[in-house]
Amino acid sequence: MGMVAPEQRIASAFFVVFGKYGDVTRYAQERGVCRQSIYNEAATLRNALATAQQENDRLCGQLRQADEQRAELEARLAQAVVIDARKQEQLAFVGQARDVTLRDCFERLEVLIPGQTLSVAELGRRTKAAGKKAGELLAVLDEVARTNALDRGSPARESRRASATPGRRRSSPWTPGRNASGFGTRSSTRCNWFRWAYRASSLVECINSVLRMHQAGHRRMTQGLLDLKRLYWNCHTFSAGRRRQTTPYERLGVATGLALVENAQINT
Numbered sequence: 001m002g003m004v005a006p007e008q009r010i011a012s013a014f015f016v017v018f019g020k021y022g023d024v025t026r027y028a029q030e031r032g033v034c035r036q037s038i039y040n041e042a043a044t045l046r047n048a049l050a051t052a053q054q055e056n057d058r059l060c061g062q063l064r065q066a067d068e069q070r071a072e073l074e075a076r077l078a079q080a081v082v083i084d085a086r087k088q089e090q091l092a093f094v095g096q097a098r099d100v101t102l103r104d105c106f107e108r109l110e111v112l113i114p115g116q117t118l119s120v121a122e123l124g125r126r127t128k129a130a131g132k133k134a135g136e137l138l139a140v141l142d143e144v145a146r147t148n149a150l151d152r153g154s155p156a157r158e159s160r161r162a163s164a165t166p167g168r169r170r171s172s173p174w175t176p177g178r179n180a181s182g183f184g185t186r187s188s189t190r191c192n193w194f195r196w197a198y199r200a201s202s203l204v205e206c207i208n209s210v211l212r213m214h215q216a217g218h219r220r221m222t223q224g225l226l227d228l229k230r231l232y233w234n235c236h237t238f239s240a241g242r243r244r245q246t247t248p249y250e251r252l253g254v255a256t257g258l259a260l261v262e263n264a265q266i267n268t
Contacts, residue, residue, distance in 0.1 A: 009041045011027070012045070013042040013046065083109065089126050096228060097231075097232035098232070099210070102124055102127065106120045132227075134224070135223065135224065138227055141249060141254055144253070
């Protein structure tokens with residue numbers, strides 16, 4: 001059977017579907033073919049259109065399914081965390097600072113990324129290097145914090161504060177109303193120093209509360225590990241109380257945060 005031009009098949013289907021009585025016969029006579037050929041061409045076109053519609057419906061279904069999969073993957077990607085070597089280092093550093101052993105850190109990482117976790121020995125080496133870097137950072141930060149702490153209670157700062165608020169009278173709790181010989185001013189200065197002082201026993205107990213937890217799960221305490229703990233807790237943000245949303249360093253005038261812990265890491 002010879003090939004029929006698409007235009008002829010469309011014309012045949014038009015006369016078969018929309019033609020009036022006798023149009024098919026006249027069209028067949030014009031082309032010099034029998035009436036059955038016109039009906040066959042119309043049926044062929046109708047079958048081709050039905051097949052194309054089915055294929056179009058199938059492709060549309062695949063497209064919808066692909067869109068749903070893409071939306072699901074995008075939602076999962078928004079919550080995904082890439083646990084590369086750098087992120088494993090961070091977990092080990094924070095874990096050591098919070099009294100979690102390297103073996104426990106390794107086991108937790110194995111649950112998340114089986115077979116891709118740094119070894120316990122490698123985590124230990126990187127933690128040791130981070131502790132050394134933390135000691136270098138603490139030498140700078142402690143000096144700034146110490147200077148700011150001393151400056152808060154200095155007489156010069158008290159005089160600047162008093163000059164900035166004219167007419168404000170500060171009565172001494174020890175000698176109220178006595179300022180003739182300057183004794184009240186000196187007492188106010190001493191009180192301000194005491195305001196920024198803390199009990200040594202309280203500070204020691206605060207440190208011991210951290211070290212005892214570490215000694216419960218570790219065999220020894222190195223200077224690097226102690227520096228790493230001190231850097232972490234000095235940059236730790238309080239979550240409750242009157243000091244919430246601040247860190248110990250920030251309260252001493254050192255603009256810092258947990259980002260300093262990342263500076264203690266050694267690039268791989």
